[in-house]
Amino acid sequence: MFLTITTTGTPDRPATDLGYLLHKHPDKAQAFSTSYGTAHVLYPEADAERCTAALLLEVDAVALVRRGKGKGRGGAPDAALAQYVNDRPYAASSLLAVALSSVFSSAMKGACQARPELPSQARPLRVEVPALPARGGPDLVRRLFEPLGWTVTVEPIALDTEFPEWGDSRYVRLVLESEALTLGAALRHLYVLLPVLDDAKHYWVAPDEVDKLLRVGEGWLPEHPEQKLIVGRYLSRRWSLTREAMERLELVRLAEADDSEVEAIDNAVEAETETEEKPTPLAVQRRDAIVAALQTSGAARVLDLGCGQGQLVQALLKDVRFTEIVGVDVSMRALTIASRRLKLDRMGERQASRVKLFQGSLAYTDNRLKGYDAAVLSEVIEHLDLPRLPALEYAVFGAARPRTVLVTTPNVEYNVRWESLPAGHVRHGDHRFEWTREEFRTWAGAVAERHGYGVEFVPVGPDDPEVGPPTQMAVFKAENANEKNDKSVKNDKSDKSEKEAKAA
Numbered sequence: 001m002f003l004t005i006t007t008t009g010t011p012d013r014p015a016t017d018l019g020y021l022l023h024k025h026p027d028k029a030q031a032f033s034t035s036y037g038t039a040h041v042l043y044p045e046a047d048a049e050r051c052t053a054a055l056l057l058e059v060d061a062v063a064l065v066r067r068g069k070g071k072g073r074g075g076a077p078d079a080a081l082a083q084y085v086n087d088r089p090y091a092a093s094s095l096l097a098v099a100l101s102s103v104f105s106s107a108m109k110g111a112c113q114a115r116p117e118l119p120s121q122a123r124p125l126r127v128e129v130p131a132l133p134a135r136g137g138p139d140l141v142r143r144l145f146e147p148l149g150w151t152v153t154v155e156p157i158a159l160d161t162e163f164p165e166w167g168d169s170r171y172v173r174l175v176l177e178s179e180a181l182t183l184g185a186a187l188r189h190l191y192v193l194l195p196v197l198d199d200a201k202h203y204w205v206a207p208d209e210v211d212k213l214l215r216v217g218e219g220w221l222p223e224h225p226e227q228k229l230i231v232g233r234y235l236s237r238r239w240s241l242t243r244e245a246m247e248r249l250e251l252v253r254l255a256e257a258d259d260s261e262v263e264a265i266d267n268a269v270e271a272e273t274e275t276e277e278k279p280t281p282l283a284v285q286r287r288d289a290i291v292a293a294l295q296t297s298g299a300a301r302v303l304d305l306g307c308g309q310g311q312l313v314q315a316l317l318k319d320v321r322f323t324e325i326v327g328v329d330v331s332m333r334a335l336t337i338a339s340r341r342l343k344l345d346r347m348g349e350r351q352a353s354r355v356k357l358f359q360g361s362l363a364y365t366d367n368r369l370k371g372y373d374a375a376v377l378s379e380v381i382e383h384l385d386l387p388r389l390p391a392l393e394y395a396v397f398g399a400a401r402p403r404t405v406l407v408t409t410p411n412v413e414y415n416v417r418w419e420s421l422p423a424g425h426v427r428h429g430d431h432r433f434e435w436t437r438e439e440f441r442t443w444a445g446a447v448a449e450r451h452g453y454g455v456e457f458v459p460v461g462p463d464d465p466e467v468g469p470p471t472q473m474a475v476f477k478a479e480n481a482n483e484k485n486d487k488s489v490k491n492d493k494s495d496k497s498e499k500e501a502k503a504a
């Protein structure tokens with residue numbers, strides 16, 4: 001297995017800096033023993049203009065089999081032979097990735113004690129892998145490396161040059177070139193993508209592999225268009241690990257998106273509260289509608305799911321009938337702002353005991369959400385990609401199951417009315433969808449049906465005769481809480497009498 005990394009230099013940035021970056025002196029050939037054989041590092045060329053480091057991994061096929069982690073130990077004789085006679089020693093596979101990470105571990109982390117300024121500098125790089133197994137073919141190789149800023153040359157290798165009619169093998173010669181990447185980034189790309197292209201059984205998939213993948217993928221994997229394929233193959237299609245990794249990547253993406261989201265909300269609220277004579281801002285009308293619906297429901301212990309900066313939590317604290325108020329959000333930054341807004345650190349003990357904030361994703365079922373009277377999802381569902389919505393639905397209506405659930409979301413029909421309004425009112429760019437009244441009713445109706453809730457719809461803001469209100473709110477009531485609570489009776493009175501019956 002073989003791989004070379006080449007850089008070119010200028011008088012003030014000599015190519016031989018590569019030796020510092022890799023922590024391997026260009027004048028020496030060095031050998032390192034790894035779990036699967038010997039890794040050699042040598043420099044076929046090393047001067048100020050051009051410097052190439054080569055990594056040659058000599059795999060000990062017998063040791064590989066003895067370690068018992070090789071390909072299946074099937075009973076058939078050819079299966080046994082296949083353990084010894086296969087492409088593993090030659091093709092740049094997951095083993096080469098392991099060797100890269102152990103021989104060049106500091107370079108991969110982007111550390112260089114002798115020249116600390118070097119690792120963060122991009123430089124011209126050329127990586128060549130003469131024999132790379134590429135399941136998915138040249139096209140996939142390009143789809144994996146091009147989005148990361150590489151210029152990709154990929155040539156299929158004939159199965160046998162004597163017999164061209166046999167066609168291509170599954171191996172390619174790969175050359176990657178870039179001027180814009182650091183060496184550390186290049187090594188991190190290779191560390192993940194070599195095994196992805198190999199797609200054979202890896203030798204090291206362990207539960208902490210997810211942590212390693214996210215660490216090594218930092219800065220490029222969360223945004224990669226082939227993220228799902230990369231994660232699935234890297235984790236050897238272990239679906240539980242793959243799911244965990246995808247969810248954590250989603251959290252990273254959301255947490256990043258939410259920073260601007262949080263700012264946008266702040267700006268919008270500021271813009272709304274600045275002008276005195278304007279009608280009550282929509283955000284305030286929405287909060288008032290939610291508080292009123294919660295009061296009507298008789299709830300005492302309330303969840304604010306996707307609480308953002310805590311404005312609703314703050315409003316609920318003012319009413320003593322809410323004895324416990326819990327704000328949950330995926331964005332740490334939003335929670336930090338919420339805690340500052342509420343002055344949690346300066347609150348009296350009694351007041352503080354009524355409020356809790358914690359981080360969580362609504363795409364997970366979460367035991368901490370169980371046992372509450374009511375849950376609010378105010379302007380949250382439209383921030384989830386549609387395919388994630390069933391996960392939220394299950395987490396809230398299937399697992400947490402509060403008696404009352406309030407869901408608000410923009411009514412997209414009303415958007416035509418926003419045109420004349422100031423910029424602060426423009427609906428936010430992070431919205432993954434905005435629904436018509438019909439779409440929202442269809443979704444909410446199906447959710448209610450699936451989970452044993454009844455649902456009613458309440459307009460929030462001016463209810464335009466043509467396009468409806470700017471915000472639509474669904475009020476869900478669990479039907480199983482009390483068998484007598486007939487589906488068709490969902491008004492305030494029935495709730496009160498239900499409560500009285502319970503109290504008695």
Ligand code: SAH
Nearest residue numbers: 258306307308329330331361362378379383
């Ligand atoms: N409820 C607040 C904030 C709405 S903005 C209000 O009405 O003003 C949407 C909020 O949902 C953001 O704070 C965002 O961080 C949060 N959010 C988005 N996806 C989430 C998820 N999967 N789990 C938890 N919170 C999420």
